[in-house]
Amino acid sequence: MKILISTDIEGVAGVTHAEQTRSGNPEYEHARAWMTDEANSAIRGAFAGGATEVLVNDSHGGFRNLLLDRLDARAQTITGKPRYLGMMAGVEQNCDAVYLVGYHARSQTAGVLAHTINSFAFRTVRVNGAELGEAGLYGALAGEFGVPVAMMSGDDVFLAETAPAFPGAIGVETKRAYGNAVCTSLAPSRTCALIEAAAKAAVSNVPDLRPFTIEGPxxxxxxxxxxxxxxxxxxxxxxxxxxxxxxxxxxxxxxxxxxxxxxxxxxxxxxx
Structure with missing residues (x-):
């Protein structure tokens, strides 16, 4: 069983302000460490659940956020950009399931730091009439390769938004949103424990999951x-x-x- 973990930062526990997501800010260094810890929790859980191989896709901003010297040595990391498959790079490498860790809600919603790909340029993105955020877009991209989303973590708005697209996927609520830059967050250690447990349980669910696809054209x-x-x-x-x-x-x-x-x-x- 091969698992791809796609890691973003806005949905990580404790992250609630844009400064925490941009390199060059002292708070970003804390946030990228929390992001790394959550990725490690997903890695540990996946292996504990029976995964034989784990890829981690660093999927925020410039795709160079994870502290690789602190990452579980059993996993391999996809880092840097540009990449054809962006936040889902690695899915083409015969993966069986995807975990979305630290993801956020789509643009124009009440989620913490909600946006879709580029908050400066994009207000909304609709595909065949359905408004999608990054999870929906990249989840459908994974579906094109026949790979389902098995686990996801982020705030309550993100989980409510994505649950219909990924039935059977295990969700971990890292925080509750009370505005674009306001939340009630779990402690990072508590969040990591929940992610590890969910990542472990999700492995056994993979055979029963269906990939999320959008019919063309x-x-x-x-x-x-x-x-x-x-x-x-x-x-x-x-x-x-x-x-x-x-x-x-x-x-x-x-x-x-x-x-x-x-x-x-x-x-x-x-x-x-």
């Missing part, structure tokens, strides 16, 4: 934060503009759709 409707960003993104010939801040494009697969979104996200930095 795929149409993505993207609402940008400003009309200027839509101006920029419409430089792509495939884009069709609906109004000042809304545009659409088609894709033949979730991999193509996610790669396009990540390209647009990278383009947006020229407007910062």
């Amino acid at each position: 795929l149409a993505c409707e993207l609402t940008t934060q400003t009309p200027g960003q839509a101006d920029l993104f419409c430089q792509w010939p495939e884009m069709r503009r609906i109004d000042g801040s809304t545009l659409t494009f088609g894709a033949h697969s979730m991999q193509s759709l996610v790669r396009m979104l990540n390209c647009l996200s990278a383009m947006s930095f020229m407007l910062r």
Whole structure:
């Protein structure tokens, strides 16, 4: 049994402010240590549950957050960017299930630090009419490879949002959201114990899980934060503009759709 653990930071216990998610801030150093501890808990649990191999995908920001010298030596780590499969890189390596650790709710929700891929550029992302966050987008990408989501952790808003897409997946609530930058959090040690137990139990559930898939053809409707960003993104010939801040494009697969979104996200930095 091979498990891929995709690790983000906004859903980690104790993380509640943007400064904790950006390198160069003293608080970020604490947050990346908590992120590493939660990843280690998922690794330990997966192996205790019977996994024979574990990959860890560092999936936040520049994808260089985990403290590798503190990571469980039994796991291998995917780090750095750009990558074709982004937060789900590694799923193509014959994985049996995915764990989403430290994830957050989609943009425009009441979750802690809620956003979808790029809070500067993207307001909402819809695929075939369904609004999705990062978990939905990348969960569907994993589904394209026949891989189900078996475990996930983050705040209560994130868990409520994603539960319908991943029936049977075990959720761990790390904190309760009371605003974009306000939460009631479990202690990191308590959260790690819960993640380890969930990661262990999830291994035995994998054979009964179904991958989350979205039937094609795929149409993505993207609402940008400003009309200027839509101006920029419409430089792509495939884009069709609906109004000042809304545009659409088609894709033949979730991999193509996610790669396009990540390209647009990278383009947006020229407007910062």
